Amino acid sequence: MSEPDGFDRFARKWLPLLEAEMRSVLAPRDAVVAQHYQMMHYHMGWVDEAFQPGVFDTGKRIRPLLCLMACAAVGGDPATALPAAAAVEILHNFSLIHDDIEDGDETRRHRPTVWKRWGMPQAINAGDGMFALAFAALLGSSARGVADSAVLAALARFTTCCVALTEGQHLDLRFEQRETVAVADYLRMIEGKTASLVAASLSIGALLGGAEAKTDDALYRFGRHIGLAFQIRDDILGIWGDPALTGKAAGNDILRRKKSLPLLYALEEPTVGQMLTDRMSKPMNESDLPEILDLLAEANARSFTEEQVRSLHQQGLAALTDALGPSALRSPLGVLADDLLRRQA
Amino acid sequence: MSEPDGFDRFARKWLPLLEAEMRSVLAPRDAVVAQHYQMMHYHMGWVDEAFQPGVFDTGKRIRPLLCLMACAAVGGDPATALPAAAAVEILHNFSLIHDDIEDGDETRRHRPTVWKRWGMPQAINAGDGMFALAFAALLGSSARGVADSAVLAALARFTTCCVALTEGQHLDLRFEQRETVAVADYLRMIEGKTASLVAASLSIGALLGGAEAKTDDALYRFGRHIGLAFQIRDDILGIWGDPALTGKAAGNDILRRKKSLPLLYALEEPTVGQMLTDRMSKPMNESDLPEILDLLAEANARSFTEEQVRSLHQQGLAALTDALGPSALRSPLGVLADDLLRRQA
Numbered sequence: 001m002s003e004p005d006g007f008d009r010f011a012r013k014w015l016p017l018l019e020a021e022m023r024s025v026l027a028p029r030d031a032v033v034a035q036h037y038q039m040m041h042y043h044m045g046w047v048d049e050a051f052q053p054g055v056f057d058t059g060k061r062i063r064p065l066l067c068l069m070a071c072a073a074v075g076g077d078p079a080t081a082l083p084a085a086a087a088v089e090i091l092h093n094f095s096l097i098h099d100d101i102e103d104g105d106e107t108r109r110h111r112p113t114v115w116k117r118w119g120m121p122q123a124i125n126a127g128d129g130m131f132a133l134a135f136a137a138l139l140g141s142s143a144r145g146v147a148d149s150a151v152l153a154a155l156a157r158f159t160t161c162c163v164a165l166t167e168g169q170h171l172d173l174r175f176e177q178r179e180t181v182a183v184a185d186y187l188r189m190i191e192g193k194t195a196s197l198v199a200a201s202l203s204i205g206a207l208l209g210g211a212e213a214k215t216d217d218a219l220y221r222f223g224r225h226i227g228l229a230f231q232i233r234d235d236i237l238g239i240w241g242d243p244a245l246t247g248k249a250a251g252n253d254i255l256r257r258k259k260s261l262p263l264l265y266a267l268e269e270p271t272v273g274q275m276l277t278d279r280m281s282k283p284m285n286e287s288d289l290p291e292i293l294d295l296l297a298e299a300n301a302r303s304f305t306e307e308q309v310r311s312l313h314q315q316g317l318a319a320l321t322d323a324l325g326p327s328a329l330r331s332p333l334g335v336l337a338d339d340l341l342r343r344q345a
Numbered sequence: 346m347s348e349p350d351g352f353d354r355f356a357r358k359w360l361p362l363l364e365a366e367m368r369s370v371l372a373p374r375d376a377v378v379a380q381h382y383q384m385m386h387y388h389m390g391w392v393d394e395a396f397q398p399g400v401f402d403t404g405k406r407i408r409p410l411l412c413l414m415a416c417a418a419v420g421g422d423p424a425t426a427l428p429a430a431a432a433v434e435i436l437h438n439f440s441l442i443h444d445d446i447e448d449g450d451e452t453r454r455h456r457p458t459v460w461k462r463w464g465m466p467q468a469i470n471a472g473d474g475m476f477a478l479a480f481a482a483l484l485g486s487s488a489r490g491v492a493d494s495a496v497l498a499a500l501a502r503f504t505t506c507c508v509a510l511t512e513g514q515h516l517d518l519r520f521e522q523r524e525t526v527a528v529a530d531y532l533r534m535i536e537g538k539t540a541s542l543v544a545a546s547l548s549i550g551a552l553l554g555g556a557e558a559k560t561d562d563a564l565y566r567f568g569r570h571i572g573l574a575f576q577i578r579d580d581i582l583g584i585w586g587d588p589a590l591t592g593k594a595a596g597n598d599i600l601r602r603k604k605s606l607p608l609l610y611a612l613e614e615p616t617v618g619q620m621l622t623d624r625m626s627k628p629m630n631e632s633d634l635p636e637i638l639d640l641l642a643e644a645n646a647r648s649f650t651e652e653q654v655r656s657l658h659q660q661g662l663a664a665l666t667d668a669l670g671p672s673a674l675r676s677p678l679g680v681l682a683d684d685l686l687r688r689q690a
Contacts, residue, residue: 029508029512032516032530032533033512033515033516035515035519036511036512036515098469098470098473101465101466101469102465102466102469102470103466120446120447120465121446121447121448121518122515122518122519124443124446124447124469125443125447125511125514125515125518126511126515128443128473128476128507128510128511128514129508129511129512129515131473131476131477131507132476132504132507132508132510132511133508135480135500135504135507136504136505136508139497139500139501139504142497148493148494148497149493151497152484152487152493152496152497155480155484155500156484159477159480159481159484160481162473162476162477162480163374163474163477163478163481165473165477166381166470166471166473166474166477167374167378167381167474169470169473170378170380170381170467170470170471170474171377171378173466173467173470174380174467185377188377
């Protein structure tokens with residue numbers, strides 16, 4: 001799997017099997033409650049608003065691919081990790097359904113969100129159903145011949161990650177109420193919301209592939225670092241991304257006052273911090289962007305943030321090398337890490 | 346434990362240990378996210394709205410007591426089942442936090458609900474946190490010396506129950522939109538919302554106490570039957586309960602148009618069904634109650650419903666006898682089943 005196209009070949013082989021696994025886990029228990037499951041199918045991108053089958057944007061399925069690749073990388077058969085891969089993707093999608101409600105977002109992947117289409121009460125409950133079914137998926141590992149002790153170790157990692165997700169979301173919701181947020185608190189938030197599930201996906205795949213604790217821990221660190229780097233890269237694109245590629249207006253995150261690392265760093269910076277704070281406390285529109293981007297430039301916010309991404313990426317690759325040796329840098333895991341951080345959208 | 350006061354003595358001994366177990370599971374991971382956990386503590390009845398410790402209504406902790414008693418009844422040490430008992434009670438409370446949001450209920454146990462006090466987004470997320478921590482609690486069984494296979498069997502029962510809870514809530518929310526609901530569909534709903542967790546609590550306690558599959562299955566059936574009977578008894582009290590004891594106005598559930606078994610049965614009844622449907626489709630106030638109660642009486646709705654409770658109770662006691670022999674009828678489990686069904690409030 002060290003050839004350059006290893007990642008694509010891996011994804012082409014395993015993504016259809018992953019979808020089948022998830023469809024099996026999310027199949028209705030009986031006809032009376034079919035709609036409960038059909039709302040989940042809609043969110044997963046399998047059916048339209050009338051519950052008719054179709055092909056819709058499903059997201060990239062990055063987390064389950066990481067899980068399956070980690071299993072393969074430690075010498076396991078990825079088929080063993082399919083239930084776990086389904087579990088991490090179902091968990092991720094549960095969290096999106098609830099985040100959309102909590103944030104009041106009306107569209108996701110160019111379609112109405114579940115709460116917008118079927119109302120808030122049913123959407124909360126459909127999310128809860130997916131949360132439970134994520135655990136059901138992971139428990140399915142036993143039927144694939146995984147030893148009880150490994151299933152329990154995977155469940156422990158998974159559960160810790162679920163708790164961390166809610167802690168991250170708690171902070172995110174609280175931060176929305178504030179004028180500013182310390183950089184350290186922001187990093188704690190994205191650690192919970194993003195990095196913990198990326199790290200858990202890798203760690204669980206490794207556990208199910210039979211990795212030793214040392215390898216598993218190193219892959220967890222790899223995931224944590226690239227998860228953080230991925231989120232911070234997203235922050236950079238949200239301010240300086242090419243609108244033609246991101247599909248969002250230039251400076252989008254600034255005008256939305258979204259708390260992201262470049263902005264929070266600049267707000268803490270002694271020379272321009274106070275000016276920026278004052279400027280952002282007033283109404284803003286597109287014509288104010290050049291002035292604010294100048295202040296960010298004066299604070300070196302972009303170079304600071306890009307340096308964070310580079311550093312986290314390097315630490316991630318060092319952890320990957322610890323786990324699997326230097327050849328892992330050219331493996332699908334290393335290729336995916338590079339791709340995630342070079343993306344322009 | 347066959348003396349008449351066995352239940353009270355059991356509860357006095359184990360409830361404080363249960364509370365300690367739950368406080369340990371729901372302890373904040375660090376100070377930054379303390380408020381996430383403090384909302385849970387509020388809901389559990391441990392702190393006031395300013396997060397100061399106090400003594401508040403916690404609910405009766407019936408489910409965890411059933412779990413601990415089942416463990417004892419099959420010859421296990423209830424201490425082994427404390428993590429599981431904490432898990433079922435935390436799960437129950439998670440579901441209440443979300444139900445309150447979905448139903449728009451502003452008070453619970455005479456205090457503002459979590460969403461009313463801290464807003465819907467944080468309340469959804471605090472519920473999600475408790476959901477995850479319920480699994481964390483159950484995984485703690487390993488540290489009490491429970492074999493991996495038994496922990497996994499308990500997790501499987503627990504997860505199935507979590508899915509059933511969301512199926513029951515799905516139906517409950519859908520039924521609110523309808524004029525009437527078939528009795529069979531109603532029973533499917535309360536099976537998911539109420540009976541599944543009562544049954545799982547008993548079954549999991551038995552599994553952790555080392556019960557054989559046959560005993561475990563019989564205790565599951567016992568729980569399912571008394572869970573259904575408990576809910577239907579609640580329906581009777583909601584219409585014919587003594588307001589001085591229930592704290593609710595007479596005929597409360599009728600005026601709220603709450604779908605409950607006596608009403609749904611009468612609506613299906615050939616002689617008065619149509620008259621009752623017509624009557625309830627018009628505005629109602631207290632002065633209309635006698636007329637509606639007469640229609641229910643003509644349909645024999647109360648005697649039908651009381652017969653259902655009696656029959657379910659009998660089936661439950663038969664299952665209890667299957668599980669543990671006839672002496673179990675005088676054990677704390679049998680006493681609790683009787684008490685639940687004789688209650689006036």
